[in-house]
Amino acid sequence: MTARLTMLFVLVSSMVLMTLGFVIAASVDKHFEDQDMEVLTGKMALARHTLEKLGPMNDMGAVMQSLDNSLVGHHGLELMVIGSNQQILFSNTTQAFSISAITHSAQHGSSKPAIWKSNGQSYRGIAAQATIGLPDYAQVPVTVAVAIAIVHHQVFMASFQRTLWAFIVVAAVLSGVLGWVVARNGLAPLHMMREQTKAVTAQRMSYRLPIDDMPIELGNLAQSLNEMLARLEDAFARLTDFSSDIAHELRTPVSNLMTETQVALSRDRSESEYKIILESNVEEFEHLARMISDMLLLAKADNGLFVPHLATINLASEFQALFEYYDAVADEKGVRFSVSGDGAVSVDRLMIRRALGNLLSNAIRHATPNTSVGVVIQEMPHEFEIRVENTGDVIPSEYLQRVFERFFRADPSRQHRSEGTGLGLAITKSIIVAHGGSISVTSDSRTTSFSIKLPRQS
16 A cells, blocks of 8 residues: 555646646747747738838848848848749848748738748748738839748757756656655554554453544544454354354253263163163254254344245234143143234244244243233234243342353253253244344343234335
């Protein structure tokens, strides 16, 4: 970036200097032209006046003498009078100008001077037609040409251009050096930021870039990087916790399987004893299978691979079907079901049934015996709200925001495979979010309520 900025600075400054040089050169050349034209037009007017005022008493010799006298004191000024048959009537110069070029300029009457060449030198000149007052020439106009040498102008312009190019080269070099210094100093905060970001490692995810020392232009970038680091730190922490939780959760069933298998192999056993051990192992394998399946579902949801297959369902009917499924478990605790309200939403039937089933299973598990689990379906302007409420165990306020985390349990001592894998509420949240909804929980001394909000059917 420093090199690109330096080259750009050199290119821009060189172009500006070149443009300025060309403008100045054109202005100087125009000034020289104006000066020459002032002299040329004056002498042209004097020559034409001299020729037109001649009388019958004069002869051509007198004409030539008058013209010669008019050029006294004007070194480098050339005057020619050319007749109608292109013969030279008067000339104070030995330069061999092109007669055809002179007559062509006189006939077209251009307001700009012409450049005539003679003996390798350049002259700026004008030509015009005039009449002579002598009887023999009165009927036929003649061509009067006035020219002035411009070699001194050309020498000056050549010297000016050499000086201009030399100045541009020196200025480009200086611009490159100064541009590099400016770009280097201007980009110093970026270099400092690069060095500071090297301090961010897996062991130092909490490091943040100092914003107060940054220029205003880089302050927003530093803030964005800090916010990115905060998100990465949070994701890394959750990933670390999740890995630890997976290891902890998988260790128990694997340990149980190893222990039971080792005990079974320690001595000969009867067929019935082997059957009991295998049945116990099957339960552990089923627990592992559910856990792996749940983790796979969460991984798909986190990476956007979970695509709902939408269909319109009736919420009250879905809950009635779930009540029948969990009826046996509820009867053991004397828990009753109730549902109020209704509504139709466009969702993935199997996924929503799993999410709602997780909430009902959780409510039954933590409900006080001989109480009820209530479902309230409320229609709102842009969404449906579904509340699953139960009376029973209270979730401490500090855990309300963590109940949807993977493997989180408010009471770590209650870890038994009959209570699931610890992923039910995390799966429920992923399913609801995938449908464009949200889920929250409240808990007080009497009631715990999980609230789901799903968009209305469009």
